Amino acid sequence: MGNLDLSGKDMDTSLVDIVRVNQQADSLLFTFDSDSLLLNPGGNEEMVKNNNIHYLYKDGVLTFNR
Numbered sequence: 381m382g383n384l385d386l387s388g389k390d391m392d393t394s395l396v397d398i399v400r401v402n403q404q405a406d407s408l409l410f411t412f413d414s415d416s417l418l419l420n421p422g423g424n425e426e427m428v429k430n431n432n433i434h435y436l437y438k439d440g441v442l443t444f445n446r
Contacts, residue, residue: 382442384435389416389427407438 388398398414411434419426433446 382435382437384410385420385444386412386433387418387421388412388414389418407436410435410437 384395384399387393387395393414398412400411400413402409402411411432412430414430417428417430417433419428428446431446433444436443436445
């Protein structure tokens, strides 16, 4: 499927604690219950406000939308 390359706004918050997975017909929508998210943790990190950031898994492809 792919990797969700983000975390909560602090490293103490596990992705498991903030991710929400919703099935919509033939796709999966991954949303995040956090006001801010850390993109690319451990790499070229970027703290961003969560304005409907999500991943969509459809037709065998995982896409990141910000």
